Amino acid sequence: xxxxxxxxxxxxxxxxxxxxxxxxxxxxxxxxxxxxxxxxxxxxxxxxxxxxxxxxxxxxxxxxxxxxxxxxxxxxxxxxxxxxxxxxxxxxxxxxxxxxxxxxxxxxxxxxxxxxxxxxxxxxxxxxxxxxxxxxxxxxxxxxxxxxxxxxxxxxxxxxxxxxxxxxxxxxxxxxxxxxxxxxxxxxxxxxxxxxxxxxxxxxxxxxxxxxxxxxxxxxxxxxxxxxxxxxxxxxxxxxxxxxxxxxxxxxxxxxxxxxxxxxxxxxxxxxxxxxxxxxxxxxxxxxxxxxxxxxxxxxxxxxxxxxxxxxxxxxxxxxxxxxxxxxxxxxxxxxxxxxxxxxxxxxxxxxxxxxxxxxxxxxxxxxxx
Amino acid sequence: xxxxxxxxxxxxxxxxxxxxxxxxxxxxxxxxxxxxxxxxxxxxxxxxxxxxxxxxxxxxxxxxxxxxxxxxxxxxxxxxxxxxxxxxxxxxxxxxxxxxxxxxxxxxxxxxxxxxxxxxxxxxxxxxxxxxxxxxxxxxxxxxxxxxxxxxxxxxxxxxxxxxxxxxxxxxxxxxxxxxxxxxxxxxxxxxxxxxxxxxxxxxxxxxxxxxxxxxxxxxxxxxxxxxxxxxxxxxxxxxxxxxxxxxxxxxxxxxxxxxxxxxxxxxxxxxxxxxxxxxxxxxxxxxxxxxxxxxxxxxxxxxxxxxxxxxxxxxxxxxxxxxxxxxxxxxxxxxxxxxxxxxxxxx
Numbered sequence: 001x002x003x004x005x006x007x008x009x010x011x012x013x014x015x016x017x018x019x020x021x022x023x024x025x026x027x028x029x030x031x032x033x034x035x036x037x038x039x040x041x042x043x044x045x046x047x048x049x050x051x052x053x054x055x056x057x058x059x060x061x062x063x064x065x066x067x068x069x070x071x072x073x074x075x076x077x078x079x080x081x082x083x084x085x086x087x088x089x090x091x092x093x094x095x096x097x098x099x100x101x102x103x104x105x106x107x108x109x110x111x112x113x114x115x116x117x118x119x120x121x122x123x124x125x126x127x128x129x130x131x132x133x134x135x136x137x138x139x140x141x142x143x144x145x146x147x148x149x150x151x152x153x154x155x156x157x158x159x160x161x162x163x164x165x166x167x168x169x170x171x172x173x174x175x176x177x178x179x180x181x182x183x184x185x186x187x188x189x190x191x192x193x194x195x196x197x198x199x200x201x202x203x204x205x206x207x208x209x210x211x212x213x214x215x216x217x218x219x220x221x222x223x224x225x226x227x228x229x230x231x232x233x234x235x236x237x238x239x240x241x242x243x244x245x246x247x248x249x250x251x252x253x254x255x256x257x258x259x260x261x262x263x264x265x266x267x268x269x270x271x272x273x274x275x276x277x278x279x280x281x282x283x284x285x286x287x288x289x290x291x292x293x294x295x296x297x298x299x300x301x302x303x304x305x306x307x308x309x310x311x312x313x314x315x316x317x318x319x320x321x322x323x324x325x326x327x328x329x330x331x332x333x334x335x336x337x338x339x340x341x342x343x344x345x346x347x348x349x350x351x352x353x354x355x356x357x358x359x360x361x362x363x364x365x366x367x368x369x370x
Numbered sequence: 371x372x373x374x375x376x377x378x379x380x381x382x383x384x385x386x387x388x389x390x391x392x393x394x395x396x397x398x399x400x401x402x403x404x405x406x407x408x409x410x411x412x413x414x415x416x417x418x419x420x421x422x423x424x425x426x427x428x429x430x431x432x433x434x435x436x437x438x439x440x441x442x443x444x445x446x447x448x449x450x451x452x453x454x455x456x457x458x459x460x461x462x463x464x465x466x467x468x469x470x471x472x473x474x475x476x477x478x479x480x481x482x483x484x485x486x487x488x489x490x491x492x493x494x495x496x497x498x499x500x501x502x503x504x505x506x507x508x509x510x511x512x513x514x515x516x517x518x519x520x521x522x523x524x525x526x527x528x529x530x531x532x533x534x535x536x537x538x539x540x541x542x543x544x545x546x547x548x549x550x551x552x553x554x555x556x557x558x559x560x561x562x563x564x565x566x567x568x569x570x571x572x573x574x575x576x577x578x579x580x581x582x583x584x585x586x587x588x589x590x591x592x593x594x595x596x597x598x599x600x601x602x603x604x605x606x607x608x609x610x611x612x613x614x615x616x617x618x619x620x621x622x623x624x625x626x627x628x629x630x631x632x633x634x635x636x637x638x639x640x641x642x643x644x645x646x647x648x649x650x651x652x653x654x655x656x657x658x659x660x661x662x663x664x665x666x667x668x669x670x671x672x673x674x675x676x677x678x679x680x681x682x683x684x685x686x687x688x689x690x691x692x693x694x695x696x697x698x699x700x701x702x703x704x705x706x707x708x709x710x711x712x713x714x715x716x717x718x
Contacts, residue, residue, distance in 0.1 A: 210424035215634035283597030294568030
């Protein structure tokens with residue numbers, strides 16, 4: 001379908017240069033626990049992550065790996081018994097000094113939310129209030145943050161937002177149940193963009209939708225991103241989708257980031273055994289058919305994590321030290337790799353092995369694909 | 371328990387013109403939901419047939435009709451060529467033994483207050499009356515080994531102590547207790563963690579090869595249909611729009627809807643240059659489905675003919691059929707699918 005593709009694909013797309021822009025959101029050493037006392041579960045264990053201006057950052061991992069917890073903690077939306085144990089989340093405004101979102105006063109936080117960072121929730125289709133028309137819900141959002149705007153202005157903005165996400169402005173009078181799932185999800189995206197935030201966080205925004213509708217919405221988000229220039233944190237368990245749309249991907253496992261690299265590097269040159277396994281968990285739609293096995297075993301119980309690497313039990317490249325030494329994010333040990341990419345695997349961490357007195361090991365060929 | 375596979379390519383279960391309309395609730399309402407309209411399919415021993423489509427396309431309804439969870443509005447289900455009419459009693463139970471269902475959510479399909487032992491022995495005793503003592507214990511262990519779970523480690527566990535993949539394996543073991551000829555798997559992996567999905571698919575494939583079971587695999591993920599299924603049927607709005615062997619349906623989709631589906635599926639090869647399908651529109655209302663071809667409101671090639679007359683399945687090559695007027699060349703007013711059919715979108 002080359003003709004239609006040429007027409008639709010010529011939309012301006014800024015050059016993809018991961019890490020080139022200024023940081024907008026910096027997460028440092030974020031740790032989150034669920035529960036108290038002896039039954040406490042460490043859901044997030046010291047996560048460092050930086051989002052740059054205009055970047056699409058993908059967060060991938062299985063259910064329970066802490067990817068949703070990460071964004072809820074970073075936006076201070078974590079509900080009890082979730083508790084932020086340590087860390088800071090720096091938001092860099094366009095002018096002025098960075099502020100730590102975790103230490104903002106209530107009124108400052110209220111002003112910053114939606115204005116700077118907006119969220120589209122998992123199952124957002126059910127986040128609309130069923131007893132109000134969608135127009136009312138859109139204008140309410142604007143009124144809360146722009147108290148001096150007039151009713152007519154807000155109404156006009158709501159129509160414009162609906163047009164922006166490809167819904168006819170007449171739908172402003174519709175109730176949520178009169179819209180299809182895909183349209184409700186688009187209303188949620190319109191609402192998130194109402195105040196032109198610099199950061200848009202999307203938690204599995206298309207998981208409940210069919211592939212065709214998912215593709216339609218992703219196309220829309222990408223066009224809006226190109227036009228408005230916001231940065232996106234996109235959370236999903238579907239790595240193949242992320243590789244297609246993200247600039248940079250952070251792969252999470254058991255509450256930690258285990259690999260952080262450009263999308264292209266994650267796909268063609270994965271360095272962590274878990275990333276390799278995850279990439280082999282999706283049968284390809286094109287190309288040769290190959291036998292795939294997924295990853296043996298199952299994700300660890302977060303309440304009883306092993307001392308060393310949490311992936312050790314399922315890993316095909318495990319060495320003795322993996323059972324005792326806990327790996328941290330370091331540069332890869334493959335010559336010629338992007339120096340900014342990071343991986344948490346002892347196979348790449350000579351210094352940690354030496355410190356533990358373990359014998360030096362080679363990087364296996366499967367983790368050093370060029 | 372015999373491990374002798376049925377002769378290959380033997381049609382075990384067949385649907386002919388299967389139709390299901392659900393009445394719409396409400397006093398003033400006389401409408402019906404056209405969930406499934408005239409679906410034909412054949413399940414062969416030792417083969418996997420995938421049913422692909424979006425939610426609401428009727429694929430789960432087909433599975434439930436085949437499992438006789440509710441009666442069809444029209445059409446027939448044939449077991450080894452004989453119509454299945456039993457709705458209760460001994461004949462119905464005998465049919466249930468032949469066609470077992472595996473549900474999507476293993477968290478909901480296992481009773482949380484019973485152990486694996488209870489769940490499986492109950493299934494064994496229902497389907498093999500008189501099985502007692504050591505024979506029962508041996509059958510139980512064999513079932514768990516068939517689904518690659520270590521009997522000693524898992525037999526006394528409760529469902530909440532198992533991971534999603536292990537639970538789904540127990541659900542599969544329970545279905546196998548009846549020694550079925552047909553497994554109807556309704557999205558068996560969509561609720562599981564991504565890293566263990568393939569393990570469950572590989573297990574089902576192993577059962578197909580070793581026991582010669584016919585499997586109906588219902589999914590919305592066309593890539594997994596290519597990986598796992600021998601043949602694929604694509605459904606849209608209650609009708610079959612395309613059939614064929616999985617490889618050619620995914621690599622050279624013929625129907626405009628299948629083409630859209632294949633193009634919309636995530637593909638890492640489009641790295642940094644996501645596909646823009648330019649697709650618009652929504653799935654149709656099933657109470658009042660569009661006349662003619664049900665895909666015409668979303669189809670970029672739709673012509674007047676598509677809006678008025680319903681396309682039948684046309685043979686377009688070895689074992690392939692498509693319900694699209696674009697392939698009826700001698701039909702006046704047929705739409706021109708243009709370059710889309712020639713290049714088949716494989717390379718893009």
